[in-house]
């Protein structure tokens with residue numbers, strides 16, 4: 314049975330737990346959901362979801378910093394991971410901000426992208442829009458953007474899976490998915506189902 318971890322420090326943790334529960338139910342998989350807070354939790358999970366919230370807060374937490382090496386190693390070994398909004402910032406190799414320039418915040422860093430924080434500006438702080446993503450099938454996915462980042466550069470192993478207003482808003486690099494928007498707030502568990510399916514495969518392959 315798969316165990317899906319949700320990083321449990323800051324941001325919309327409960328919403329991601331609920332969306333993961335919905336995904337497991339819809340897939341009729343009798344899986345577990347585990348909040349991840351300590352390095353040893355990282356060994357118990359078959360996939361991880363990094364919630365949105367505030368990445369500068371997340372990356373400054375001592376407890377997260379202690380878990381970073383374990384997370385980095387496990388993701389490098391192929392454990393599936395979904396980073397949403399601040400969670401994608403936490404996965405990115407480099408983070409950039411128009412106000413402060415390179416943010417130098419500590420990130421897990423496995424996703425070979427440069428992220429632009431707060432990329433949609435003040436006027437457009439928060440908005441919703443329909444996104445087309447081949448990965449999720451024909452129907453549009455409701456993208457909920459809240460002070461969202463965008464991806465400004467991608468490495469060679471990174472596939473672009475969604476764009477909005479000329480900006481890259483979702484990417485996939487093998488076992489890693491990053492979204493600028495909040496799939497847990499869409500009332501549509503397709504993105505979470507994707508990560509659950511990847512977790513089942515990952516577990517089977519071990």
Ligand code: GLN
Nearest residue numbers: 365366367368398399460
């Ligand atoms: N602007 C936030 C950050 O830079 C991300 C916002 C979010 O996760 N909704 O961390």
